[in-house]
Amino acid sequence: MQPKQYKDLDPSPRILLGPGPSTASPRVLRAMATPLVGHLDPQFLALMDEVQQLLRFVFQTENELTIPVSGTGSAGMETSLCNFIEAGDHVLIAINGYFGERLYQMANLYGAQVDRLERPWGQVFDPTEIESALKKKKYKLVALVHAETSTGALQPGIPEIAAAAHQQGALIVLDTVTSLGGLPVEIDAWDVDIAYSGSQKCLSAPPGLAPLTVSDRARQMLRSRKTPVANWYLDLTLLDKYWGQERTYHHTAPISMNYALREALRLAAEEGLQARFARHRTNAELLWEGLEALDLSMLVPLQNRLPTLTTPLVPPGVDELVVRQRLLNEFNIEIAGGFGPLKGQIWRIGLMGFSSRPENVLLLLSALEHILSKS
Amino acid sequence: MQPKQYKDLDPSPRILLGPGPSTASPRVLRAMATPLVGHLDPQFLALMDEVQQLLRFVFQTENELTIPVSGTGSAGMETSLCNFIEAGDHVLIAINGYFGERLYQMANLYGAQVDRLERPWGQVFDPTEIESALKKKKYKLVALVHAETSTGALQPGIPEIAAAAHQQGALIVLDTVTSLGGLPVEIDAWDVDIAYSGSQKCLSAPPGLAPLTVSDRARQMLRSRKTPVANWYLDLTLLDKYWGQERTYHHTAPISMNYALREALRLAAEEGLQARFARHRTNAELLWEGLEALDLSMLVPLQNRLPTLTTPLVPPGVDELVVRQRLLNEFNIEIAGGFGPLKGQIWRIGLMGFSSRPENVLLLLSALEHILSKS
DSSP states (O other): OGGSOOOOOOOOOOOSSSOOOOOOOOOHHHHHHHOOOOOSHHHHOOOOOOHHHHHHHHOOOOEEEEESSOHHHHHHHHHHHHHHTTTOOOEEEESSSSSHHHHHHHHHHOOOOOEEEEEOOTOOOOOOHHHHHHHOOOSEEEEEEEEEETTTOOOOHHHHHHHHHHHHTOOEEOTTTTTTTOOOHHHHHHSSSEOOOTTHHHHHOSSOEEEEOOOHHHHHHHHHSSSSOOOOOHHHHHHHHHTTOOOOSSSOOOHHHHHHHHHHHHHHHHHOOOHHHHHHHHHHHHHHHHHTTOOOOOOSSSBOOOEEEOOOOOOTOOOOOHHHHHHHHHHHHOOOEEEEGGGGBBEEEOOGGOOOHHHHHHHHHHHHHHHHOOO | OOOGSSOOOOOOOOOOOSOOOOOOOHHHHHHTTOOOOOOOOOHHHHHHHHHHHHHHHTTTTTOOOOEEEEHHHHHHHHHHHHHHHOOOEEEEEEEESSHHHHHHHHHHTTTTTEEEEEEOOTTTHHHHHHHHHHHHHHOOOOEEEEEEEETEOOOOOOOHHHHHHHHHEEEEEOOOOTTTTTOOOOOHHHOSSSSEETTSTTTOOOOOOOOEEEHHHHHHHTTTTTSSSSOOOOOHHHHHHHHTTOOOOOOOOOOHHHHHHHHHHHHHHHHHHHHHHHHHHHHHHHHHHHHHHHOOBSSSOOBBBOSSSEEEOOOOOHHHHHHHHHOOOOOOOOEEEOGGGGGTBEEEEOGGGGOOOOHHHHHHHHHHHHHTTTO
């Protein structure tokens, strides 16, 4: 072991305009550096309460069971499925991108009988399509993605789909990883049962926590399970007691990550949700206009386009990877490429949270113009 | 939402002498505040390699599959079981405290036929006891705790137990949550197959990552499973590809937590393992001497006592909770109480990582003397 080979941590000053993580605010970074208290310290227990209140604010819900899961967004997805699925349950998954596929894989893993409803990547579902599927067969749960991180598409009609699910006695699970904190996510008004997100997208905290909210309807279903939850770390019957009044020890909460999430949520509360959504929208429109001026067209039509993640098509003859590498190496700008069926065909440009700033848009457009004009 | 009710983060300057988290070094806190790069940035991929190398150093292993699991120590425990257990497998758990009980619960959850080998909390097993149990019946896996955080006991004879397990074709899982980085943990020399820990104990990073190492023998067994791993987030067949050469996307690694863990491990490498273990031992001996001078006796006899976590018995007539509250409120010192069968009977005093300092020992002894003389 030659410790000197491990140099001081000194990463390049990246401007994070990919699908997440987004750039964290200096205030959030300072919160991360705050000295630790113990996870059972009364001061930390009070902070847990505040994080829960602030999460209810961004989810626009009164759900008591609203917590940050101590893992990344994928852990939030798994929590949302494994607690509500028992072997043999019938589950419907709407799939129009990578994260729909992942929901499908996880639901299968927990022994559900899973039906797939599919749309090509980049498209969205007509809500009536999902409603009819829910009428044809009795499901325990339907899961879909609000904002598809792999395509940039925004699924409309969530309240209608939720109503259709409830008419048939099904729960609705919604992936809000790339929407929460960047565009309206109205859990109570839409009557969504279970929603999860990631800390590192439109909330601009570092990755490592998964905001989650569970309706009383879903909580009742959890309590009336016939079999134990088949996952210990993500078991909401235990997590509910840890985050609730009882404070029954389950695991050691990631103290610093909760410091960071609290600060990120406090920033959202200070800004106000409507102002925050308007900012994301305005900066997205500035980006779209600029991309069109560079003769780039978008994968997703305007009416279903996410303001938080834009997916321009790569022009014929351009190597998308070379462009991304030049953005990173010459200008410290990170954007992402497509994957799966969209590999090589799109870029994915995130304007999320602290990264959603007009100066970032102008810089990116200018750098893209510079690179594309010479490629 | 009245954002102003959420004040600036300003926790009291606690001295963390409980069973974890320990106090993080200022260098680790500064690393946490480092601006983020993306999780697929070449600079982050290089950092992942470094974290793996440094983890191999503290685990004293060449195991290729050595990673930080993106969750707390309990997620490390679950990873160590769910990947190697298939329904119906015979598993032996040695239980002499809370974390042995948790191993038992988790092994059951994954459908194992679990046998319990028990000792009262605070005692350790005679290694021959476990060896005989392994001879009586064929097991797929035996799991035990090296350093019991609930009692302060250190299990001796790990190499002998590992050899006995391997003679019968069983894997050995070792909980090193309260030992890794504070006392010798020699994965290769002891021939341990699977070991896990937590970032927030003797490594003194914040909680949120679980160091894990897996022997080639166990990795082969993982690859020859008949059924898929019954957990998506903790599935080592996927995590192995994410942390390995292929870098196949699985989840978004917690960037800042990995920054912190790297810095904490770098501190361990700079200090050197032998010097680090000697420091933990010396400070523990200073504590033991001082506690005995206060007429406190220890739950665990000297030969099995952890240097990282000391568990004095609460004297008759003393309310242990009042003492802890006074330590916290008057002196900003955190220690913990006992729980389960040891509730009210012991204190748990951690001297781990950055918290293992002679000035902390003298302060704690002085504060305890002050409080006990008036109680």
